[in-house]
Amino acid sequence: MHYFDPPNLVALFVLNVVVISLRLGRVAAIWSALLSVASFDFFFIPPLLSFAMSDTQYLFSFALILVVAWVTSAVGSRLRADARIARAGERREAAVARVARDLSGAHNSAQIVAICRETIAPLFEAKVALILPDSTDSLLPPKDGEFADLSVAQWTYSHSQRAGLGTSILSAAKALYLPLKAPIRCRGVLAIQPQHQTSLDRPDDNRLLEACCSSIALALERIHFAGIAQETLVRIEGERMRNSLLSAVSHDLRTPLTAIRGLAETLEVTDLPQNERTEVASAIRHQAEDLQQLVTNLLDLARMQSAGVRLNKEWHPLDEIVGSALSRLGPALAKREVRTELPIDLPLLEVDASLFERVLINLLDNALKYTPPDAKILIRAKAVGPSMYCFVEDNGPGLPPGDPEQFFKPFVRGKKESAISGAGLGLALCRSIIGAHGGTIRAEAAQPAGTRFEIRVPLGSPPGIEKEDAA
Amino acid sequence: MNKPRILVVEDDADIRRFVRIALEKEGMIISEAETAEDARIDSACRRPELTIVDLGLPDGDGKAFIRELRTWSNIPVVVLSAREREEEKVEALDAGADDYLTKPFGIPELLARVRAQLRRAAFLNPDQPASPVIRFGNVRMDMATHEVTKGDEVVHLTPIEFRLLAALARGHGKVLTHRQLLLEVWGPGYVLRPHYLRVYMVNLRQKLEEDPTRPKHIITELQVGYRLAF
Numbered sequence: 001m002h003y004f005d006p007p008n009l010v011a012l013f014v015l016n017v018v019v020i021s022l023r024l025g026r027v028a029a030i031w032s033a034l035l036s037v038a039s040f041d042f043f044f045i046p047p048l049l050s051f052a053m054s055d056t057q058y059l060f061s062f063a064l065i066l067v068v069a070w071v072t073s074a075v076g077s078r079l080r081a082d083a084r085i086a087r088a089g090e091r092r093e094a095a096v097a098r099v100a101r102d103l104s105g106a107h108n109s110a111q112i113v114a115i116c117r118e119t120i121a122p123l124f125e126a127k128v129a130l131i132l133p134d135s136t137d138s139l140l141p142p143k144d145g146e147f148a149d150l151s152v153a154q155w156t157y158s159h160s161q162r163a164g165l166g167t168s169i170l171s172a173a174k175a176l177y178l179p180l181k182a183p184i185r186c187r188g189v190l191a192i193q194p195q196h197q198t199s200l201d202r203p204d205d206n207r208l209l210e211a212c213c214s215s216i217a218l219a220l221e222r223i224h225f226a227g228i229a230q231e232t233l234v235r236i237e238g239e240r241m242r243n244s245l246l247s248a249v250s251h252d253l254r255t256p257l258t259a260i261r262g263l264a265e266t267l268e269v270t271d272l273p274q275n276e277r278t279e280v281a282s283a284i285r286h287q288a289e290d291l292q293q294l295v296t297n298l299l300d301l302a303r304m305q306s307a308g309v310r311l312n313k314e315w316h317p318l319d320e321i322v323g324s325a326l327s328r329l330g331p332a333l334a335k336r337e338v339r340t341e342l343p344i345d346l347p348l349l350e351v352d353a354s355l356f357e358r359v360l361i362n363l364l365d366n367a368l369k370y371t372p373p374d375a376k377i378l379i380r381a382k383a384v385g386p387s388m389y390c391f392v393e394d395n396g397p398g399l400p401p402g403d404p405e406q407f408f409k410p411f412v413r414g415k416k417e418s419a420i421s422g423a424g425l426g427l428a429l430c431r432s433i434i435g436a437h438g439g440t441i442r443a444e445a446a447q448p449a450g451t452r453f454e455i456r457v458p459l460g461s462p463p464g465i466e467k468e469d470a471a
Numbered sequence: 472m473n474k475p476r477i478l479v480v481e482d483d484a485d486i487r488r489f490v491r492i493a494l495e496k497e498g499m500i501i502s503e504a505e506t507a508e509d510a511r512i513d514s515a516c517r518r519p520e521l522t523i524v525d526l527g528l529p530d531g532d533g534k535a536f537i538r539e540l541r542t543w544s545n546i547p548v549v550v551l552s553a554r555e556r557e558e559e560k561v562e563a564l565d566a567g568a569d570d571y572l573t574k575p576f577g578i579p580e581l582l583a584r585v586r587a588q589l590r591r592a593a594f595l596n597p598d599q600p601a602s603p604v605i606r607f608g609n610v611r612m613d614m615a616t617h618e619v620t621k622g623d624e625v626v627h628l629t630p631i632e633f634r635l636l637a638a639l640a641r642g643h644g645k646v647l648t649h650r651q652l653l654l655e656v657w658g659p660g661y662v663l664r665p666h667y668l669r670v671y672m673v674n675l676r677q678k679l680e681e682d683p684t685r686p687k688h689i690i691t692e693l694q695v696g697y698r699l700a701f
Contacts, residue, residue, distance in 0.1 A: 285577075288575070292575055312557075312694070314665060314666065315665075315666035315669070316666075316669055317669050317670065317672075317673045319673060319676075319683060319684045320669060320672065320673065320691050320693070321693065322684050323683070323684045323685060323686055323691055324691050324693040326684065326685055327685070327686075327690070340682075340684040340685075342684060344677065348666060348669070348670070353693050353694050354557065354693060354694055357693055379684075462666070463664070463666055465666070465667060465670055468629050468630065468631050
């Protein structure tokens with residue numbers, strides 16, 4: 001005891017109080033100060049082991065310890081509060097950065113909706129719904145935002161002002177509606193309904209929400225303009241396609257028309273013997289038939305390329321469509337050897353029968369036009385795994401040299417300006433029809449000679465048929 | 472045999488012209504109408520035995536004319552229609568038409584359809600009592616005993632297959648739409664299941680046709696219906 005004078009002991013107690021008040025806050029600091037004063041008095045101030053005091057100067061030491069405890073605890077708690085705020089700010093900044101990063105990668109509004117649900121909702125511990133307008137500027141009900149009131153949202157959207165919970169407008173609403181203001185215009189409304197009553201009242205929550213809203217608005221606007229740019233590209237491409245179509249078709253249309261007109265005028269004015277008249281008339285008929293084929297392909301191609309083409313898909317047996325195509329080509333095919341190899345147990349196929357028939361007609365028509373009269377034609381099909389394969393083969397001279405893919409582009413023909421009619425539309429049409437059915441079509445050399453066209457279409461799952469009771 | 476009277480309802484003069492020339496060469500008597508209104512008057516006072524109707528008429532719908540005609544007459548009606556309009560053909564057939572020709576059509580096709588329909592009309596209003604036996608190709612079907620033979624062999628058909636073949640045979644060359652056949656053979660619950668019909672048709676063709684992919688008798692009118700050719 002003689003080594004420690006009371007002043008040293010006081011310093012020890014002060015140290016203790018300072019440490020506690022920095023660490024544990026004001027209440028603990030006051031208690032530790034009182035406890036220190038009491039134990040100092042009890043153990044070290046004469047008379048020992050009593051709370052009585054012989055020297056009043058110790059009262060001053062007690063007061064000093066209390067003041068130190070008070071001041072240091074105040075400083076400590078402020079430091080702790082600052083640290084907490086700094087940490088929260090950091091977390092928020094990270095959250096905003098994450099939202100902004102996710103949004104910058106979004107390609108469509110569905111992705112933005114998902115980001116709202118997955119990132120923004122947990123951040124505010126709230127239900128969030130993104131409400132977007134349709135083309136006529138009226139808002140569409142969101143998919144998973146049943147809580148959102150569309151009429152409040154519509155007000156927010158048309159006035160570009162927040163409304164609902166915690167605002168002065170329509171404050172009876174259960175959710176807060178924030179306009180998504182982008183540089184050019186308002187792009188939609190964010191509805192947010194907190195799970196705890198007051199959680200959106202804090203000013204920094206509000207700032208965070210504003211930051212999220214402007215990120216979403218920017219992302220929506222970006223997607224909007226990206227969509228417009230895409231449409232413009234498609235339109236330009238379509239325009240170019242139409243122009244090449246027109247120039248190519250005008251040649252192929254004019255040729256048979258010129259022939260028909262000339263032949264008809266021949267019949268009109270000249271005094272031909274009967275057998276020649278018949279020849280001229282049958283030439284007119286042939287030209288008209290070619291013209292018909294061309295016009296049919298052209299109309300089908302235009303139909304396939306017009307926006308929103310609707311396929312009239314039903315379940316058909318392939319042999320019915322093959323049969324119909326063969327009978328439609330009837331007289332032209334009559335002199336040719338055409339074989340079909342269609343297994344009896346071939347599953348039904350979900351296709352637009354008229355269009356699928358058109359594919360077969362075009363392939364058969366090609367085989368007729370580009371092979372010598374003694375070449376054989378074979379139509380066969382098989383189902384392998386999830387696909388049906390249908391082949392149209394001939395043993396003619398085969399494909400002209402070059403990549404077979406080129407013939408599927410409109411207006412490419414094996415031989416330029418060939419005397420054989422047809423605008424090279426046929427295979428392009430086949431490709432766009434098969435493509436619309438989710439399948440593929442390609443050409444390859446057949447073995448040992450000739451050409452083979454392979455059509456692959458997905459099988460899907462055919463509808464069941466109730467078995468008939470055995471007779 | 473007296474000459475059959477044919478009414479041609481078509482607004483295009485050139486189409487009327489070649490149809491008239493072709494049919495007159497066959498020894499038929501032709502009257503022409505340009506509009507549905509003319510057609511109504513003509514069909515009532517001249518009592519034709521067959522009518523050819525274009526579906527797109529300037530003063531209204533050919534289908535409406537067919538429906539009206541069907542309230543008092545069962546003469547064969549052949550419809551002229553453009554290719555893309557499968558639904559229109561089906562509607563016209565459901566309204567009471569018997570066959571259709573797709574524009575552009577050729578004269579041989581036209582004559583074949585007209586002759587088939589005239590034969591059919593003669594068959595439906597026979598001079599002698601009807602026989603329960605129907606023949607097409609080398610197939611013979613007895614409606615009374617439900618016996619079907621192909622050449623000398625007996626063909627076993629399931630009850631539905633027989634009902635289907637019988638429905639086609641009763642049509643006697645008339646194009647029957649999917650709806651009409653489903654209704655007659657399976658009943659109203661099956662009208663929206665055309666794949667039933669198609670699967671049974673495949674079976675029928677397997678059993679009765681020489682080459683099922685190039686049928687001579689059980690003819691598919693794609694997206695429209697079926698027809699039995701004799």
